[in-house]
Amino acid sequence: MNPRTAMVVSFFVLFLFEVGHTGAAPLPQDDQALIKEAGGGHTPWHQDQGYWPLDNTDTVTMWMPLVDISDDVGSMTFADGSHLGGDIAAGAISDDSHAAISSLLERDDTETTTYGALEAGDATFHAGWTLHSAGPNKSNVERAVMTIIYVADGTHITQPTDQQRLDMGWLGGARPGDLVDSEMNPLVWSTQQNASSASASAVR
Numbered sequence: 001m002n003p004r005t006a007m008v009v010s011f012f013v014l015f016l017f018e019v020g021h022t023g024a025a026p027l028p029q030d031d032q033a034l035i036k037e038a039g040g041g042h043t044p045w046h047q048d049q050g051y052w053p054l055d056n057t058d059t060v061t062m063w064m065p066l067v068d069i070s071d072d073v074g075s076m077t078f079a080d081g082s083h084l085g086g087d088i089a090a091g092a093i094s095d096d097s098h099a100a101i102s103s104l105l106e107r108d109d110t111e112t113t114t115y116g117a118l119e120a121g122d123a124t125f126h127a128g129w130t131l132h133s134a135g136p137n138k139s140n141v142e143r144a145v146m147t148i149i150y151v152a153d154g155t156h157i158t159q160p161t162d163q164q165r166l167d168m169g170w171l172g173g174a175r176p177g178d179l180v181d182s183e184m185n186p187l188v189w190s191t192q193q194n195a196s197s198a199s200a201s202a203v204r
């Protein structure tokens, strides 16, 4: 296995292990490719969770460059611990969300962590309410990235707001009130199955 891929898998297994301890079971809700063209601007500060019509905020996004990216290309910046603050109502990603969150971070003297140069197959993980942004692509190469969003098993779909309507598209035709369990959102980890196979091996 490519060492980079091995690292991503290890991170993911660690994540599943942590989630397993809280009794939740993630399933992917959505995956997407994010191409930032050469010379493309910054990604404004925002929160992801507000885009999702879900009744559970146990969500995490994996962000993985598909090409090596230098410091000039720009990767993710996170406001440390900001997921604990929940919804700060900064609205949709925009110049306004960027301005509102920037001044909040400055006011509270919040530390941020930037992941500069990364290699293809490295990955960062952030929670649904984490305040995050990404730098401009100052290089002359495209920045190709893929993301996968995982949500906890047992999550239901809520009535979408205007901002959330587009994301109904990732839910396989399911409706408000339904479980997130369509063919487009396969279960990748079941704590129940895991618990029974763990006790089976303990009995042997």
Ligand SMILES: O=C(O)CCC(=O)C(=O)O
Pocket: 034, 036, 043, 048, 061, 063, 132, 133, 134, 145, 147
């Ligand atoms: O790739 C980017 O520039 C931003 C990605 C992002 O905000 C996200 O995946 O939540």
